[in-house]
Amino acid sequence: MSTAKPRRKTAAQPPAPANGRKPHQTAVSTRTSHPESSARKLKTEARVPSNQATRPASAQFVADVRSGLGVTRELFARLTGFSVRAITGWEAGRPISEPGLRRVKEMERLRAALAEGMRAEFIAQWLETPCEGLGGLKPVEVLERGEADRLWRVVLLIGSGMPI
DSSP, X not given: OOOOOOOOOOSSOOOOOTTSOOGGGOSTTOOOSOHHHHHXXXXXXXXXXXXXXXXXXXXXXXXXXXXXXXXXXXXXXXXXXXXXHHHHHHHHTOOOOHHHHHHHHHHHHHHHXXXXXXXXXXXXXXXXXXXXXXTTOOHHHHHHTTOHHHHHHHHHHHHHTOOO
């Protein structure tokens, strides 16, 4: 519910003020909108879509890591252990928590290590394919279980060229 003040009726012109100003120059009658609508307008203007040039470096980093892996936000959320909403917010420029930044950096290291042993376009597919070296589990499932050490052993074997 709005608490706007009713408008004044201006049937007759008020007499000229003693200070010599014209009536339309008074500070009382210059406001044309309610202060809440001005605040809403500022918030709306602040929501202008951002492009990559105006994105914070951390937001660009998260987007680059995710696209480097070639995964969706949903799969990236599973890999990092954070929600899709958090990933979306980080990519939009919201601040990243310290644990979140550590996990994103770990995903970047994972991408780099996998790229040494396979073509980059196969990384996303590999993350969702059951692996013999992981006991038939998918790499993403191993990360979800908190068994990153098992995954890293397999990744190091892939990078070395040894069969898994």
